[in-house]
Amino acid sequence: MTGFDYAIRTATIQDFTAVINRFTTAMMVSDNTTELDRELFEPDRTLVAEDAGSIVGVAQAFTRTLSVPGTVSPAAHVTGVAVAATHRRMGILSRIMRRQLAEVPEPVAVLWASQPGIYERFGYQASVYGHRFEAKLAEIRLTKAPVEGRLCELSVEQAASELPPILKRLQLDRPGVSGRSDQLWKQRLADPPERRDGRMPRQLIGYRSPEGDLEGYVFWRGTRQRGSDDGGNTVEVEELVAATGSAYRALWQHVLTMDLATRLVSWHAAVDEPVRQLVGNPRALGVRSYDALWLRIVDVAAALAQRRYACAVDVVLEVSDDILPANNRRFRLTGDRSTASCVETGDEPDLSLSVAELSGVYLGGRRLTEYAAVGRVHEHREGALAEVTTAMGWPVAPRSIEVF
Numbered sequence: 001m002t003g004f005d006y007a008i009r010t011a012t013i014q015d016f017t018a019v020i021n022r023f024t025t026a027m028m029v030s031d032n033t034t035e036l037d038r039e040l041f042e043p044d045r046t047l048v049a050e051d052a053g054s055i056v057g058v059a060q061a062f063t064r065t066l067s068v069p070g071t072v073s074p075a076a077h078v079t080g081v082a083v084a085a086t087h088r089r090m091g092i093l094s095r096i097m098r099r100q101l102a103e104v105p106e107p108v109a110v111l112w113a114s115q116p117g118i119y120e121r122f123g124y125q126a127s128v129y130g131h132r133f134e135a136k137l138a139e140i141r142l143t144k145a146p147v148e149g150r151l152c153e154l155s156v157e158q159a160a161s162e163l164p165p166i167l168k169r170l171q172l173d174r175p176g177v178s179g180r181s182d183q184l185w186k187q188r189l190a191d192p193p194e195r196r197d198g199r200m201p202r203q204l205i206g207y208r209s210p211e212g213d214l215e216g217y218v219f220w221r222g223t224r225q226r227g228s229d230d231g232g233n234t235v236e237v238e239e240l241v242a243a244t245g246s247a248y249r250a251l252w253q254h255v256l257t258m259d260l261a262t263r264l265v266s267w268h269a270a271v272d273e274p275v276r277q278l279v280g281n282p283r284a285l286g287v288r289s290y291d292a293l294w295l296r297i298v299d300v301a302a303a304l305a306q307r308r309y310a311c312a313v314d315v316v317l318e319v320s321d322d323i324l325p326a327n328n329r330r331f332r333l334t335g336d337r338s339t340a341s342c343v344e345t346g347d348e349p350d351l352s353l354s355v356a357e358l359s360g361v362y363l364g365g366r367r368l369t370e371y372a373a374v375g376r377v378h379e380h381r382e383g384a385l386a387e388v389t390t391a392m393g394w395p396v397a398p399r400s401i402e403v404f
């Protein structure tokens with residue numbers, strides 16, 4: 001039997017429970033979805049594969065924004081990808097992914113990969129790398145940094161009304177940041193005891209400037225580390241976002257100097273995270289790198305025209321795309337820090353590459369030269385590779401702050 005025996009269709013709201021069950025079973029976790037998850041479900045953006053009336057495969061996409069160099073773009077946020085263990089390696093996922101890409105209306109699609117070997121074949125590339133810190137707090141030597149404002153505890157209601165503008169500011173400052181609707185903020189701030197895994201309730205801490213403006217926040221919680229060598233507690237930083245340098249310094253100092261804690265664990269830092277400059281011995285932060293956000297350009301012309309470029313560029317790109325034929329052509333890309341255009345052309349190419357390489361460098365965190373070095377980008381005009389590599393870079397590394 002092959003995967004082509006199974007019908008792929010768009011889900012309906014009635015499929016919600018079966019869709020969630022299929023995914024949670026595949027991920028080997030218990031289903032603790034809430035009414036809010038049901039409200040956020042987008043059935044018309046969910047594809048399911050059916051076998052004799054049972055859902056055996058699923059992939060969801062959520063309508064959100066993503067910051068890209070110089071602007072904020074609509075981006076399909078792909079998640080909930082699963083195929084029943086009884087139906088794997090039959091091509092079901094391949095059919096779902098191809099159909100999903102053909103139907104995505106946004107210029108780009110993004111996802112977090114729980115298994116990194118899956119998505120490259122569909123044109124996705126790890127476009128954002130993240131840093132995880134696992135610090136022994138006793139070894140951290142904080143450098144002296146002035147802080148003018150003050151920290152405060154926030155209620156969930158205060159957080160829901162005051163934090164969204166700070167996240168929007170981060171989107172303007174850094175590529176790779178996913179936007180949140182009011183409903184998504186509600187979901188992010190929910191902290192039901194059954195999802196705490198024995199940890200303390202989430203602490204919502206804000207930083208106010210001397211004028212009283214909220215300029216940053218950190219979500220953290222502590223865990224008692226039973227059986228660890230030092231017997232101490234762990235501070236787990238779930239999200240730290242700061243719109244000003246003062247807020248950034250104050251919030252990091254707060255979590256790095258917590259009483260009764262010996263260890264700090266923090267995910268989702270950028271690879272150029274400035275906290276290293278606050279610590280006299282950055283090695284003590286215990287950095288580990290991982291692939292964070294995977295990105296796939298869906299519409300080359302729209303995606304390249306909407307972002308901005310680190311310097312002036314004028315180049316002809318010959319793009320290949322095995323899945324989306326509309327991308328299989330030559331494009332003239334012109335752009336700089338304030339404008340850009342990308343249109344089909346018949347001119348001779350300066351560079352040839354596939355949509356995957358373009359996707360990898362799209363957010364400015366990776367370099368085309370990395371791909372060229374292994375023969376994945378071909379330069380037809382001397383100098384073109386260096387020009388495009390520089391133009392597609394960005395002054396700050398992209399950062400993805402949440403797994404969705």
Ligand SMILES: CC(C)(COP(=O)(O)OP(=O)(O)OC[C@H]1O[C@@H](n2cnc3c(N)ncnc32)[C@H](O)[C@@H]1OP(=O)(O)O)[C@@H](O)C(=O)NCCC(=O)NCCS
Binds near residue numbers: 027112114
């Ligand atoms: C990953 C998963 C969705 C794949 O579904 P599937 O229907 O078996 O995939 P397909 O049969 O369409 O396989 C497509 C290709 O991916 C490869 N592949 C499938 N699962 C893979 C895995 N776990 N790791 C690496 N490659 C994998 C297949 O070998 C095939 O390769 P090919 O194109 O060279 O022939 C399924 O195995 C699953 O549900 N796993 C558990 C949940 C999970 O990991 N979800 C992903 C969350 S990000």
